Amino acid sequence: MTTLPGEPQGPAGQATDVLRVEHIAKSYGAVTALTDVNLRLAKGEVLGLLGDNGAGKSTLIKILCGFQPPTAGRILLNGQEVTLRSVDHARSLGIDCVYQDLALVNQLSIYHNMFLNREKVRGPLLSNRTMRRLARQYLDEMGIDIPSVDADVAQLSGGQRQAIAVARAVYSNAKILLLDEPLAAMGAKEAAIILDQVRELKEKGDVSVIIIAHNYGQALEICDRINLLQHGEITLDKPSAQTSVAELNDIVMAEYRRALEQRQAAEGRGNGSAAG
């Protein structure tokens, strides 16, 4: 009997955290992507995972969605340790990831995409009517404005595509939703669709979300809490209200300066001009 996320049933009983990551490390041969990551996600919380390119965000997400195992450390779902064997296994435990590429099939209609591999069937045949009706209902419930679920997803804008992918994950009963850069390459109008969607999830309260983001302002806007990932470790963990774009920028810039100094020192040209 697998434990489904949602109810705290950890041994200590203190677990309101649906997800807890303890001392996760990941190396690829000689390259260390994650050194020691500790992270917790409370029920109904929206956590922003920030960090530079190469900080290890994607590595961490891939571990959490079952795509690859960590080298060390453990993952607890509702207080119980789990080993995520595959993406399907993670999904069966209620962890679903919306990949950056969205995993949508351009040649299929919106409702077929929303039910891809979870199709409603009547005997051997697809129950298109049921899927069409449910897709319409889900999109309406989430306030996603799309005129027809019969349209091919190829005809949608970036924001609409993202919204469809999120809706698909939410209605496949995900309790923990991992959004990989949902706002990357998106205009303000499109980003608004996603931000709205996340806000709605927050109001419902039974889905917890981890959002990977680049834009500090947007992240602070929608996330309850911010974790900053730098060189394979969480270096900042604060509620959004207690930090600011300026603070995050300072931390990251300080790191840049350190890196720059080290580099110049190593090249033997560090003549004190590094601090700009």
Next chain:
Amino acid sequence: MSETVQRAPGVAGGGPAETPGPGGVRRAGIFLMRQREATVFLVVILLIIYFGVINSTGRSVFFTHAALLNLSVVAAPIMIIAYGEVLLLICGEIDLSVGFIYVFAPYVMYYFVHYYSVPSVLGLILAVLVVGGGIGWLNGFLTVTLRLPSFITTLGTGFVLSGLTLTLAHGEQAPIPPSLVSFGKWIGSQNNFADIIWAVILLAVFQVLLRNTRWGLHTIAVGGNALGAREAGVNINRIKYGNFMLTGLLGAFTGVMIAFQDNVIDTFAGGAAYQPMFYAVAAAVIGGTAMLGGSGTIVGAFLGGAVLAILTNGFEVIGISAYPLQIFFGGAILAAMIANVQLARLRGEGRVR
């Protein structure tokens, strides 16, 4: 259906701006590209009118019983093999060996019934299942598991099968087992319409398979976005294996059909077996199956097969030289492919829906 697709103005993040009113010719061109089956259907009608009415000089030779029987015999094999090729082309693969599957299967039937005394109809069914399913599985194994490009896989298995057939048959024809002669006329015959009836039955079966089952949906997903399909949990390997096997089964069935048509089992030595495969791929392409993966239709393959068969037959019955025939074939393939590719391009730019 596409009328319901219009997006209301002012939707947040609405798609690319509409290009202002394309010219009438352009619009007509886009319409024809989009309604592919309708377009090919129109071509079929025009060809029938051309050969059946305009060239009939008073008495229509095109619509005689004999000519229609011949049409059935020519069209059905192309169509049936094309259904399989459509499934493979949609998921990004191709089968060049299917012509040799169809040469091999009736020999195996002959050996089963003649040498191993398998009851006749059972021998037929077993031969189709073993040869079609087996070679299809092998094509899947080489392509999916050993990761060869299917073009090379099936080129290789095709040659192997051809050699195997010639070796086993000592290059000679084999007779239809006598116990199968009366049953055989329900599979394929030059004296009734069994062939085309099978083509229509299988049209219905495969149209439903592609459009109304999870299998069909996943086939499109695998060809349209393999990574995405995998992320959604679709078993890509299973889909590809399955479609190779379905194509093999259709090829084997067609081979048995041809044997009953010709009333003899032939080796089709010297690469002649490539012809039905090429015609089938041509039919799929003319019917609107892009070789880019993710799109294609069974009805289109049926109509594409009809175009090829009517052209072949038409030239024959009106008695003019058949030399230029393949110019028309080639032209039809190129025109269809231009439409496929340009439509995909316009779709990508968001100018056509």
